[in-house]
Amino acid sequence: MHARRLSISDCFEFTPRTFPDHRGLFVAPFxxxxxxxxxxxxxxLGQTNTSVSHRGAIRGVHFADTPPGQAKYVYCPSGSMLDVIVDLRVGSPTFGEWTSVLLDSTEYKAVYIAEGLGHAFMALEDETVMAYLCSEPYNPAGEHGVNPMDADLALPWPEDIEPIVSEKDTTAPNLKEALEQGVLPRYDDCAAYYEKLRAAEPR
Structure with a gap:
């Protein structure tokens, strides 16, 4: 497996080897x-989630109060999707910027999204399956969202696919509004939490 640091700090892309043969294929995404x-x-590992989406379905941009936040390790067992990570950490050098990775069931790439970062994706074909490992269980009181269609964010949704967005995500605040409301994570808090996790590792 090959790991690559993405343009936003604390998120990574992982590309595993695949082993096809006459029976099918084997891969270890994590x-x-x-x-x-x-x-x-x-x-x-606090929870594992699976979603199945129609072509054009957008989920996100979602994030959680940090600490503890909710880190995610995401891959696509079936279909294909455009995965988007947004830096929502106030004070980050890349605040408001995004990066994207194509996840599909050909290469089985995965992305890791650290606590405090925003996550969204669009399914590029019907019956697209997203699987993700979450560091913490779902905490409704600590969950938030930013509108994925925010013109200022200008996320890279394909223009040839009609977006399908939930009412919850459609009515979420844009980035400017979320900043004014004070709900966004602070970069210093996130960085301190990452360091705490690294310091807890056995040497």
Missing amino acids: QEDVFVEAVGHRLR
Whole structure:
């Protein structure tokens, strides 16, 4: 497996080897040793989630209060999707910027999204399956969102696909409004939490 640091700090892309044969294919989308070497700590597992989406479905931009936040390790077992990570950490050098990765069931790439970062994706074909490992259980009181269609964010949704967005995400505040409301994570708090996780690792 190959790990690559993305343009926003504290998020990574992982590309595993695939092993096709006459029976089908085998792949290991998550490998702890490669993950720890790249991120600096183990992935805590509080919950696993699976979503199945129609072509054009957008989910996000979602984030959680940090600490503890909710880190995510995401991959696509079936279909394809455009995965988007947005830096929502106030005070970050890349605040308001985004990066994207194509996740599909051909390469089985995965992305790691650290606590405090915003996450969204669009399904590029029907019956697209997203699987993600979450560091913390779902906490409704600590969950928030930013409108994925925010013109100022200008997320890279394909123009040839009609977006399908939930009412919850459509009515979420834009980035400017979320900043004014004081709901966004602070970069210093997130960085301190990442360091705490790394310091807890056995030497």
